[in-house]
Amino acid sequence: MIWEESSLFKNAVKQLDRAAAIMNLDPNVLTRLHTPKRALIVSVPVRMDDGHIEVFEGYRVHHNMSLGPAKGGIRYHPDVNLSEVSGLAMLMTFKCSLMSLPLGGAKGGIRVDPGRLSRTELQRMTRRYTTEIMPFIGPEKDVPAPDVGTNAQVMAWIVDTYSQIKGYSVPGVVTGKPIEIGGSLGRVEATGRGVVYTLIEAAKFKNMPLDERTTVVIQGFGNVGSAAAKKISKIGCKVVAVSDVSGGIYNKNGLDLDHLNDFLAKNKVLKGYPEAEFVTNAELLELPCDILIAAAMEGQITEANANNIKAKIIAEGANGPTTDNADEILFDRGVHVIPDILANAGGVTVSYFEWVQGLQQLFWSEKEVNNKLWDIMSNTYGKVQNIAIDKKCSMRTAALISSVDHLSKAMLLRGFFP
Numbered sequence: 001m002i003w004e005e006s007s008l009f010k011n012a013v014k015q016l017d018r019a020a021a022i023m024n025l026d027p028n029v030l031t032r033l034h035t036p037k038r039a040l041i042v043s044v045p046v047r048m049d050d051g052h053i054e055v056f057e058g059y060r061v062h063h064n065m066s067l068g069p070a071k072g073g074i075r076y077h078p079d080v081n082l083s084e085v086s087g088l089a090m091l092m093t094f095k096c097s098l099m100s101l102p103l104g105g106a107k108g109g110i111r112v113d114p115g116r117l118s119r120t121e122l123q124r125m126t127r128r129y130t131t132e133i134m135p136f137i138g139p140e141k142d143v144p145a146p147d148v149g150t151n152a153q154v155m156a157w158i159v160d161t162y163s164q165i166k167g168y169s170v171p172g173v174v175t176g177k178p179i180e181i182g183g184s185l186g187r188v189e190a191t192g193r194g195v196v197y198t199l200i201e202a203a204k205f206k207n208m209p210l211d212e213r214t215t216v217v218i219q220g221f222g223n224v225g226s227a228a229a230k231k232i233s234k235i236g237c238k239v240v241a242v243s244d245v246s247g248g249i250y251n252k253n254g255l256d257l258d259h260l261n262d263f264l265a266k267n268k269v270l271k272g273y274p275e276a277e278f279v280t281n282a283e284l285l286e287l288p289c290d291i292l293i294a295a296a297m298e299g300q301i302t303e304a305n306a307n308n309i310k311a312k313i314i315a316e317g318a319n320g321p322t323t324d325n326a327d328e329i330l331f332d333r334g335v336h337v338i339p340d341i342l343a344n345a346g347g348v349t350v351s352y353f354e355w356v357q358g359l360q361q362l363f364w365s366e367k368e369v370n371n372k373l374w375d376i377m378s379n380t381y382g383k384v385q386n387i388a389i390d391k392k393c394s395m396r397t398a399a400l401i402s403s404v405d406h407l408s409k410a411m412l413l414r415g416f417f418p
């Protein structure tokens, strides 16, 4: 089938199959989870600023809705395609179930380089995409959120477009909104913060100190990577290298994040930062360090570099950064990998908090949000760690076992229709 083509989708299926074999999953449930529930492909015509029209391809995929409305981000990136979005939707199903959220899995995206579009073009594209996926989304059906290449402003345009067409305000149609229109405090930093929460638990397990002796390398310095960098350096660890599309920067004595952020505000990209040496994105992954946070894109840690990675703990801030073959190499080498559906689940967890706050029209303090996030992340980490010890499997397989066990019970209770 067409949605099976990407390596991300194939990887997600392999991970599922491995967990299913260990847990003796009902074969009917396994078959059902192998493919999404439904997928929508849309054309998104946009009048560009110079008057001509460009047509972009957009998608929204629902993987599973047994636990509740579908949930997952919208990605604007030139590599977006139906199969990638389908694989990411599958990962959202597993992520929401793992965190015991009453939500299913979805993902959407447009095949576009958003950096090439002006603000007005981006707004027109977002509004048209919203109208095209209107039948798929809604607070009780499917609730999108930011992902790679989208942000709170894009969510605000979606809320406005959806509300204009409905004739009344529907802020609950997305999460990750600006605070002013019903967003949650702590949502922007939630994914990066959650990554660090899982690292705190992993460090305890590995008896690794988290202080000035601990070196951290971060691939990707976008929303997830930069928030994780801020939080982990606040704890006292030394961030020695970070990267973005322009490449990586490395200073073995530690990077001054305030200085780096000032530089980025002016220069937009990391390349040219004077207080560090330049490294390629590939070199960055192999730098000496205790912790590696993979917060860029999928398929970064492969069988070509898995043997050269020096980190003792890897936290997957991105979705699908490690290929299946690399996973096996890392497991055999004793590298502790905190899988994506656990490490980066802070984002969707605070999305859930945002959705709940909006439904009640009762908003929580940032401290309340962060405390609740900590409870869910640390409890889930503990649950996964225990399964990994018990079954002598990787943290990824353990996370899938926990997730699919919960999900399969819901699927079997509901039964198959008709």
Ligand code: GLU
Residues within 6 Å of the ligand: 071, 072, 073, 074, 143, 144, 145, 146, 147, 148, 175, 176, 319, 344, 345, 347, 348, 349, 351
């Ligand atoms: N895009 C994020 C993820 O991959 C967040 C999704 C959400 O908040 O719905 O988990």
